[in-house]
Amino acid sequence: MIQLKEISKKFGDTLAVNKASFKVEEKETLVLLGTSGCGKTTTLKMINRLIEPDAGQVFINGENITNQDPDVLRTGIGYVMQNIGLFPHYTVAENIAVVPKLLKWDKEKIKVRTRELIKKLHLSENSLSMFPHELSGGQQQRVGLARALVTDPSVLLMDEPFGALDNVTRTSIQKEFKGLEELKRKTIVMVTHDVQEAFELADRICLMDKGKIIQIGTPKELLYQPVNDFARKFLAGQRLALEFKVVKIQDIWPYLPKGALQDGKSLSADLNVWDAMELLRSSDRSELLVSGTDKESKAINFEQLIKGFNQFQNAQVHE
């Protein structure tokens, strides 16, 4: 658990972060979202004391971090950065082993853990003896992730972790990232300026502007209950796509017609509208079989899906 209490940071005359407070629950992923210069990276770096706050306090698992040795504090926090920051003079294996070595793990333990991680991150065994410049951007970021995860820290900080990747690679790594078991048990704070990415990965989003926190909430809350104009406008350009991603079949369940019973494998109602539309587009099926929480199954086609979604939207606005 991470808690920030009114932390502020000034660079010269600019107030980079202005009394930011939030709490990240255990195993939760909080995404700091905003334009560049909004103070999100500064906020992140104050959590592992790469930047010391001018005012306010940071607690990790209930402990005030200013009372800890910064080097010891940092060895206990995983850190993934935008430019990956792998050591160019270390092999992949040595890069991954940096923190374990600082913690004086024995060689065998490091080896076993490294093997385990690269398997999970889909890296090949022979890449271990390679140098970072011999790897592709995506592979490098996997190594960066492995380096942060190797000691299995409970807290993980990520600064634009996919920022250096091309679109195709980014999307696939994001998917893997989401599915990674190791990450599901971590408390994560991640910085991004990419709204899609934030909505894809966040449990909650913290929207920042000019050093201030504008709104903290689930993606759905940000979409449907923006606190002010800034929050509304920030998402405006991609609103529809985001809504398709946020809204799940389950949400529009009441607006879907009760369809005839059909045989076959049914999909979970956890599926979002975007994915459902993609399935209908890509397969030759004209209908999807979805089973809801009430054990009831519905067969829906593209028009029914859109209609249900529209009805849901109207209901939100009137709420």
Place this chain on the structure above:
Amino acid sequence: MNEHQQTLWQFMHEQSDKLFAQTLQHVGLTFISLLFAIAIGLPLGILIARKRKLSGTVLGIAGVLQTVPSIALLGFMIPILGIGAKPAIVALLIYALLPIIRNTYTGIIGINQHVKEAARAMGMSKSQILLKVELPLAMPVILAGIRTATVINVGVATLASFIAAGGLGEFIFGGISLNNTNMILAGAIPAALLAIILDALLSLVQKMDFKKLRKALYVLPVAILILGGFYALPSAYGSSLTAGFTPEFMGRQDGDLGLKSIYGLKIHTIVISDAVMYKAAFSKELDVISGYSTDGRLKAFDLKILRDDKSIFPPYYAAPIVRDEALKQFPQLAETLNLLAGKITDSVMTDLNYRTDYLHQTPERVAKDFLISTGLYKAPKNGHNGVVRIGSKIFGEQYILAEMYSMLIKGNTDYEVSTKTGLGGTKICFDALMNDQIDFYPEYTGTGLLVLLQPDPKIAKEMAHDKDKTYDYVCTEFEKKFKIKWLKPIGFNNSYALMMLQKQSKDLNVNTITDLKNYLDKN
């Protein structure tokens, strides 16, 4: 050309022992100073990379030191550190400093910020970041600095021989003062090769990838240390006494070569420039030095000449040489100049030189005092019976003699005198005489024989050790060849000599060169 190369090869072959020792010393000097330069420059570079405000000052100072001419720098070192290895190493290290500091600094500040941040974020301490991240990543740039410093050092180390620190400069500068091209090349070619080879080797290290570089970095300090250790090798076999000889003396048959072949003298020898030699002997850094037998510094530093009992140093007896024409024109001249014959012994001349060189009395006063004390001085007659033109070479002894002759002529004859003193060297003086610009000047028999007549080496060798034979030979030959007469010798002999502090000579009971050899053999 072919013949020339062969003789160079022969020279190097003959002198291979010395060449090897000098090369070792040269490599040693280069690397000892490099080691110290790294030991100082690397931390300084790291410091200014941490505290950027200091960088301007530190790099500025190192830059200014770099621009001090190398000979001047060596000169500054002598009063502080004396002669020998210490000042040479310090001077070299000063030259090596700038490239090492500057490259360490630029290497470290040039490292990608994200890599440094990653290191911090993973919990590395400052010293861990320095050792594991910054230094390894800056290493190619630092190595480039070390490479530059090494090449500079190989070049500057040739100057170390000026202050008795050895190295290939001994051959180069010995060759220059002896006008011996082979000797110059025997020093210059290995020095150039050293620079090229070391540069190539270090460029290989510099271009290695990180994997190989890591291994190389373990080897490099050891290699530098071992190469630096070479410097200690040649001086390791030594003798109980140390000799300091000028580069010229080292290369002459009537010098170190003769001492070795005729006396069988085995003494630990360092090569040193004339200017610092006497001081070094006086401060007991040197026990035996080469010098000139009438040098005023003999007296100034209380030195004793060791008798040349096997006469390897040819006699250099001084006597006026006069054009036959002038003798005819001035009938009283020969008689007047001969008034001085046999009057000035070695010790008297030394004393007179001491008074001009060290007490800074004018040659005129020294000459007058001497003539008065020997009863030769007469008041000028102010006659107008023609002008006698006196020449002299450009050192103290010759000025004094010219003054004496001037006073004798004015006091004893009706001739007027004009003096043309300070003529550059033997060649200029002699040309002036031959071309009727002067009528006479004092010359030395050895110079007359070896420089002006240059007879067949066999003839020269045969008579060079006999003062009467030499005198007779130059008398007849000069008359025959140049129509110039040698008058009677003045008495002193200004030849090469080995010298030792009076007190030490007494303590060790060493009075001749043979004594010295026997002493060295026993101890």
